[in-house]
Every structure is written in C-alpha cells, then in structure tokens.
Amino acid sequence: MSDITLLIPPFTQLNTPYPSIVYLNRYLKERGYATTLLDASIQMAVRIFSRDGMAEIFSVIEEGIDQGEEYPEEVWMLFSRRNRILAVIDDVVLHLQGKRPTLHSRIASGSFLPETPRIAELDLSFFGTMGSHDASSYLCTLFLEDLSDLIKAAIDIGFDFGRYQSYLATGSVTLDPIIERIEQTTLIDQYVDQIAETISTDCVAISIPFAGTLYAGLRIGKRLKERGIKVWLGGGYVNTELRSCTDERIWAFCDALFYDDGEEPVLNLLKQHSGTEYQLIRTRTAADYFD
Numbered sequence: 001m002s003d004i005t006l007l008i009p010p011f012t013q014l015n016t017p018y019p020s021i022v023y024l025n026r027y028l029k030e031r032g033y034a035t036t037l038l039d040a041s042i043q044m045a046v047r048i049f050s051r052d053g054m055a056e057i058f059s060v061i062e063e064g065i066d067q068g069e070e071y072p073e074e075v076w077m078l079f080s081r082r083n084r085i086l087a088v089i090d091d092v093v094l095h096l097q098g099k100r101p102t103l104h105s106r107i108a109s110g111s112f113l114p115e116t117p118r119i120a121e122l123d124l125s126f127f128g129t130m131g132s133h134d135a136s137s138y139l140c141t142l143f144l145e146d147l148s149d150l151i152k153a154a155i156d157i158g159f160d161f162g163r164y165q166s167y168l169a170t171g172s173v174t175l176d177p178i179i180e181r182i183e184q185t186t187l188i189d190q191y192v193d194q195i196a197e198t199i200s201t202d203c204v205a206i207s208i209p210f211a212g213t214l215y216a217g218l219r220i221g222k223r224l225k226e227r228g229i230k231v232w233l234g235g236g237y238v239n240t241e242l243r244s245c246t247d248e249r250i251w252a253f254c255d256a257l258f259y260d261d262g263e264e265p266v267l268n269l270l271k272q273h274s275g276t277e278y279q280l281i282r283t284r285t286a287a288d289y290f291d
Contacts, residue, residue, distance in 0.1 A: 002036040004028065004203040004270060009216035010044040010192070011164045012209060017042075020207040020235055020262070027263040033270060040195045040216070045161075047191050048151070049144060051090050058082045060187055061154050071154055074117050078150045084114035085147070092140045107136035116146035156186040158215070165215035173241045175249050182219050192216050196223040203273055205266050206254075207235035208242075221253040232269055234258040248286070257284040 006021035006028075017039060025035050047053050061079055064071070071079075078085065094100040095107065106112045110124045119142055151159045158165035158181075168177050185193075196219075204224055208217045214237055221231040231254040233242075239259050242250075250257070258265035259282040271278035280290035 002034040002201050003274075004033060004205060004266075005036045005038055005199050005201045007038045007199070007204055007206045007217075007220070008041055009206060009208065009213045009220055010041045010195075011161050011212055011216075012041045013162055014041060014045055018207070018209055020209060021205075024205065024207075024262060024266060028267065028270070031267060036201060038195075038199070040192075040220070043195060044191055046093060047194075048188070049089060049093050049147065051086050053191075054082075054086055054089050054147065056187060057151060057155060058086075061150075064154065074146075075150055075154050078116060078146065081114040081116070085116075088113060089147075092143055096137065096140050096144075101133075104132045104136040107139055108132040110139075113139055113143050116143055117149070118142040118146050151188065156188040159188055160212070162210070163212040166210070166212040169211035169214040169237070169241070173245070175247050178215060178218060179249065181215065182222065189219065192219050193223060196220045199224060199229065201229070203230040203232070203270065205232045205234060205258075205262075205269075207262075208233055208238050209236040211237060211241075213237070218253040225253065225255070230255050230269075230273055232256045232258055232266060234262040234265070245284075251286045255285065258282060259284075 006024050008018055008021055012018040018041075021037055021039075025037055028035050048057075058079065061071070061075065065079075091100055091103060092107075092113070095103045103112070110119075113119060119139065122139075122142070145161075148159065148161060158167060160166070165181065168181055204221075206217045206221060208214055213235075217233065221233065224231050233254045234257070238257055242257060243259060245257070256265075256269055258269065264281055265283045268278045268280050269283065272280065283290045
C-alpha cells in the first residue's frame with residue numbers, strides 16, 4: 001500500500017501535465033516512500049466527456065426542461081443533437097488521446113462530428129492548408145469546447161478547462177464564497193466527490209498551482225479530512241495567495257500548508273505522521289508556522 005497520494009485537482013491544462021507531483025514522486029521514492037500519483041484533471045475530463053458522462057448531463061438538462069427551466073439557444077441546439085453527440089463522444093476523446101489515429105480523415109471531412117456552434121461557424125476550406133491530423137484535432141477540440149459551454153450554461157456556471165471555479169479564487173482571497181459554493185452540489189461536484197472516494201492512503205498532498213484548481217482541491221480535501229485522512233496543500237497558488245492566510249476555517253480543508261519547492265516539507269510531514277524524527281520546515285499548521 002502507498003504511504004501517500006500525490007494529487008493534482010481539476011483543472012490544469014490537459015495537454016501539458018503539470019509537473020509538481022512528478023517531482024515530489026521522484027523525491028519521495030528516492031527516500032523509500034511508496035506513492036500514488038493521481039492527475040484528477042485527466043480523470044475528471046475523461047469521466048465527463050464520455051458517453052455515460054454526457055448522457056447524465058443531458059438527463060439533468062431534460063429534467064430542467066420538464067421543470068420549465070429557460071436555457072440559452074446554444075443549449076437547445078446541442079440538446080437537439082444529443083443522440084449524435086453521444087454516438088461520437090468516446091471516439092473523439094480516444095482520437096485526442098492518440099488511440100484512434102485512423103479517424104483523422106473522417107473527422108477532417110466535416111461529416112463525422114455533429115454541428116455544434118463553433119463548428120457551424122467554421123469555414124472547412126480553411127483546412128486545405130493543414131494536414132488532416134491537425135485539422136481533426138482542431139475540430140475535436142472545438143467540439144469539446146462547445147460541450148464545455150453547454151455544461152457551463154446548463155449545469156455549473158463555474159465549469160471551464162484550466163479555470164474551474166476560478167472566479168471564486170481571484171482578486172482578494174477570502175474563503176467565504178468558496179465555503180458557500182462547497183455547500184452546493186452540482187453534477188460536476190459529484191464527479192469531484194467521486195475522485196475523493198477513490199483515495200485510500202492515510203496521507204494526501206494536493207498540489208494547487210492555479211486559481212482554477214483551488215475549489216476542487218479544497219472540496220476534495222474537506223471530504224478526505226472527514227474520513228480521517230491527513231491532507232497537505234502546496235503548489236504555486238498556496239505559495240502566493242494562501243501564503244499569509246490567517247483564516248482558521250482553512251483547517252476544515254487541510255491539516256497543513258507547505259511552501260516553496262515542497263519536497264522537504266512533505267518529507268517531514270510524512271515523518272511526523274509515521275512517528276519518526278522530524279523537523280517541520282516551510283509549513284503552516286493550525287498550531288503554528290514552521291520556518
């Protein structure tokens with residue numbers, strides 16, 4: 001069994017894995033610790049943009065329609081094409097992952113994907129100067145961006161790639177809007193909660209590099225703490241915006257904030273947890289700050 005899970009919460013840039021947990025992984029393994037790496041950005045994106053995930057999203061929209069919910073025109077357009085979207089979504093994701101490369105010519109032809117707002121406005125003759133591989137990847141990306149807009153308009157206004165709920169964490173940092181939002185549960189929140197349920201290690205280090213990863217990181221941290229799991233937060237956003245956080249409510253979401261490169265702080269937190277000799281450094285806990 002692993003000693004610690006190293007977690008990236010959703011969403012960071014899906015095409016460029018964020019390296020922080022990889023560095024921590026190498027450092028801890030060299031010192032004899034067993035680690036589990038979990039890129040929840042990729043896990044959650046694959047969960048949402050699947051036939052089952054999109055079927056659940058369309059089901060929520062259908063319930064809203066039955067209850068008289070008013071949606072923008074783009075939502076109605078995509079809802080009317082839901083059967084075609086469900087028919088191709090798994091192939092689209094596999095193609096973007098490089099697992100269905102032979103689809104490139106069919107996608108680039110313009111007949112494979114259903115007409116979504118971005119694709120409807122696109123002049124496909126533009127692709128005459130591009131290879132079909134590049135064209136197919138571009139079209140698939142536009143397709144997912146339209147589905148992302150659907151989720152934002154109909155399911156969760158804070159949904160976005162790379163900026164998930166970032167409006168809660170920009171400007172002057174206060175926990176009030178985050179705590180209020182965490183008390184709510186959309187379908188997307190349920191997916192975040194499911195990620196927390198898959199973790200079984202005693203300790204979890206969550207890297208929060210950007211504002212768009214804070215909400216999911218805190219939501220996951222809260223649920224892990226409720227199960228008695230030690231939660232430690234680090235990363236670029238913690239090093240800057242949360243470095244001088246004095247709001248005691250932060251300890252409902254984590255047991256420690258660690259700063260700077262993170263390797264030595266996490267190592268000593270692990271030593272503290274296992275009852276071996278340690279000296280906390282560059283770490284803040286509910287008890288004190290350790291320089």
